[in-house]
Amino acid sequence: MTNEPYKSVFFSPGFFLEKYYGWRCVHQEPGIRVIRKAFRPFHKTLFMCQAIDDQRLSFLVNDCRFIGATGVDVIHDFSRPPDEAGVSLGGRQFAYMQNDKLLTGGTFVINLDESEEVLWSNLEPNSRNRVRRATKCGVHVRISSQLCQEDLASFLEFYRPLAARVGLDIPEKKVLERMIEAGDLITASALASNSSLVAVSLIYLCPPYAFEVWAASARNRTKGAGHLLKWESTRWLKTRGLKWFDLGGIVTTDRADTLYAFKKSLGGRYVSLGSEYRWMGHVAKPVYPIFRQVKRLIRRQNYFAATGYDTV
Numbered sequence: 001m002t003n004e005p006y007k008s009v010f011f012s013p014g015f016f017l018e019k020y021y022g023w024r025c026v027h028q029e030p031g032i033r034v035i036r037k038a039f040r041p042f043h044k045t046l047f048m049c050q051a052i053d054d055q056r057l058s059f060l061v062n063d064c065r066f067i068g069a070t071g072v073d074v075i076h077d078f079s080r081p082p083d084e085a086g087v088s089l090g091g092r093q094f095a096y097m098q099n100d101k102l103l104t105g106g107t108f109v110i111n112l113d114e115s116e117e118v119l120w121s122n123l124e125p126n127s128r129n130r131v132r133r134a135t136k137c138g139v140h141v142r143i144s145s146q147l148c149q150e151d152l153a154s155f156l157e158f159y160r161p162l163a164a165r166v167g168l169d170i171p172e173k174k175v176l177e178r179m180i181e182a183g184d185l186i187t188a189s190a191l192a193s194n195s196s197l198v199a200v201s202l203i204y205l206c207p208p209y210a211f212e213v214w215a216a217s218a219r220n221r222t223k224g225a226g227h228l229l230k231w232e233s234t235r236w237l238k239t240r241g242l243k244w245f246d247l248g249g250i251v252t253t254d255r256a257d258t259l260y261a262f263k264k265s266l267g268g269r270y271v272s273l274g275s276e277y278r279w280m281g282h283v284a285k286p287v288y289p290i291f292r293q294v295k296r297l298i299r300r301q302n303y304f305a306a307t308g309y310d311t312v
Helices: 016-020 054-061 116-122 125-136 149-166 173-181 225-239 258-264 288-307
Strands: 024-029 032-039 042-049 071-077 087-089 092-096 106-111 140-144 185-191 197-206 209-217 244-249 269-272 275-280
Touching (some): 016 173, 032 054, 042 054, 054 071, 054 087, 116 225, 125 225, 140 225, 149 173, 149 185, 149 197, 149 209, 173 185, 185 225, 225 244
Parallel strands (some): 209 244
Antiparallel strands (some): 024 032, 032 042, 071 275, 087 092, 106 244, 106 269, 140 185, 185 197
8 A cells, every 4th residue: 555656736736836826727638737827927837747758748848828938937747857967848958957946856655544553653663752752741732724823823933034044935824824714724733841832834735635835843842743743643634534645845865864864754655756847938038047036135134034144
């Protein structure tokens, strides 16, 4: 059962990019989903594909409906190994994107069809010990499908300095509230023995998927609180009849990377999500770097506002 194929939640029409962030589907066929977002007068088009040959993909990227002078066009091929030389499709050279990607290149996935006993045994021994230790220290978990302002406020407090430090966008509170009120997002929070919040996860529900979109924690959290939070989230999601718990993206498979090591320890299976490539129209090409630089400056200002320190 653990080796059952996993098709990424990104292909789902109920995923939050389309439902809450202004992307719309402009084409779909087996193995391909094309979504677009307008930044007038420019637009960004994302070609998501899996097990599609280059001939068909070349035909699509030459379709005037999807590509043009004002476009930033991205191919995320879930079945293509990374190629730093880029890919040539339809007479256009798409550059390989190692950074600045729309979608992640890999994730860990927990199959919730497994029994709770199997899920527990799949945790690495050190993770099981951390769950026990956190429980013994009085850490407990609160999971809410209703709007809990305390959880949301704590998440944003924890997340702002993290996002600004590593260059992530901070989700708008109003959008998060809309997701929760629509039943599409839950908050999972770890509380210390004194009931202070020490970690918060925001998990998007898109049946049969649960997808951890954002997570952040206090600096001085109880050891094992994060492991307990993920374990109790797994148990809760299983009782809701969901099949997959996607733990969210990782940027490297380096075993020395703390995020990779943490997610690996939770008993999920690593799933490669392929590689990403970008082509820009001649009008968009000189403007896009300026747009990215402005975003970096805004993130730097946000970090200073959140911490009082510069990023340099």
